[in-house]
Amino acid sequence: MKRVIDWLQNLRPLKIFTVVLAGFFLLLTQACNSPTIAGQPPQQKAESAYTERYDPTKEYPLNNPQGGMNNFSDVDPRGQAGEKTAEAKAKALRDNAKKNVEQKGVDSPQEYVENYRQGTPLGQRVKNLGEDIGSSAEEVREGVVKGTQRGVENIKENTRNAGDDLAKKGKQTTENAF
Incomplete structure (x- = not known):
């Protein structure tokens, strides 16, 4: 009781x-x-939990039987639209490739020469080639100059380090001798 x-x-x-x-x-x-x-x-609170009650007298739309498991399609019906668009894109790509081959195809050496001439003119091709060679030579020259400068700097630094190391070793040798 006391508790x-x-x-x-x-x-x-x-x-x-x-x-x-x-x-x-x-x-x-x-x-x-x-x-x-x-x-x-x-x-209508009690009925709002259900969207629609089943009525056995009504016809409800079902998926069309197409074979497969349980006599219905094995593929998600939402994916069929994607298949149709993929087929349409594939057909468009095939048609475009066929058109490109027909337009740019070469049946004879004369057609090859004609297609080649319709491209970049000869003078422009030579000019482009000269510019490409000139820029490549400039890049090689810049690379050689930078490499040479780096090599000279390394030699200078190594020479300084060798002189410092020689002085340190000489000092250590004289200290060890006594």
Whole structure:
């Protein structure tokens, strides 16, 4: 009995009041909150959970039997639209390739010469070739110059390091001799 009295004396009235008040607000919000679906009258709440009841007297549209498992198509019907567009694209690509081959095809050496002449003129091709060779030679020259400069800098640095190392080794040798 003493334990019960000690427990009751430890209870603080503020804690009890907070718990009672929280419970009251919980009950109040649950009781006053009416779940309604926007746009529907309150009397249709029970029926709103179901979109449509099954009526055995009605005909419902089903997938057409096409064979396969359970006599229906094994492929998702939504994917059939993708197959149709893929077939249309493939057909367009085949037609385009056939047209390109027919337009640019070569049946004789004369047609080859004609197609070649219709391309870049000879003077322009020679000029382009000269520019390509000139830019390649310039790039090689720049690479050789940079490599040479780097090599000279490395030789200078190695020479300085060798002189410093020689001085250090000489100093160590003289210190070790005594």
